[in-house]
Amino acid sequence: MTCADLTVTGEQLKEAVGTFPSGVTIVTTHDGGRDVGLTVSAFTSLSLEPAMVMFSVASTSSSIPYLTAGAPVGISVLADGQGPLARQFATRGVDRFSGVDIIRRGREVPVIDGSAAWFAGEIVDVFQGGDHAIFTVAVRECGTGRGVQPLLYQRGRFHDWGSQGS
Template sequence: MTETVTGLELRTAVGSFPSGVTVVTTHSEGMDIGLTVSAFASLSLEPAMVVVCIEKKSKSLPHLAVGREIGISVLASDQLELAVQFARHVEDRFEGVEIERRGEIGVPFISGAVAWFLGVVDSWYEGGDHTIVTVSVVRCGLSKKRPLMYLSGILSR
């Protein structure tokens, strides 16, 4: 097969499928690290694992090394501004953000999230312009809030 789709065609088609919005976090080199990620999914129930896909050029990616404790906060519908804040290229993405710390290294989690997952990075895999990061889940929690959704390139409540 010699045909190929363009990035725009793929983004448009994949964008027709709604996804949640997460903030992936860790504590590394004495600072909190966090970024907005919409490529998040359950990977395995036994053992408990999830997967996130991070753009290779992300400055946060090296802080998510194999063996590192990380957190994933699934944002609630009232946290649209946080999705934007953690997607920006600013010095301190956590400025003004209410967090809760969990785990051995004090991983920051977004307060008021729909769900949260504390885990350890298990593996990295090549995935085109992204790195596929598998995470072994150690603990997780859930609220009754509605999730923030990403659909057709738009964040919606």
């Protein structure tokens, strides 16, 4: 495959970008007593001092109205074996939190119990980037699951450590 054409399609870009291995996170917020969450792999660190991270979400996402500047946010880095949770939080029309063990952090945001790492803080800025929105997050608290390996994601598949992918 080559991306040398004048017009790169979304599918071409997805195929090329998909070679870049990442982790998988669940981004959550807590709004008026209601928990909202979705699966996000477009997550990265942004700043050390002050502590900030960032993630991006499709503008068509139904979670966008809840992800506003100042909103509390939780980010859970899924652990090896938590692939089913990544699917659950990417499925529409289901209770995404059903059967999920959560711990409340920061301003009551739910984070996934047993995750490889978690961050809690609030959204600082929202920028438009093409058909996605980019969120910068001030991290107020974070932690890691000692000895817990993260779930790996590449080419649309989850890779447990040592596996061929699923």
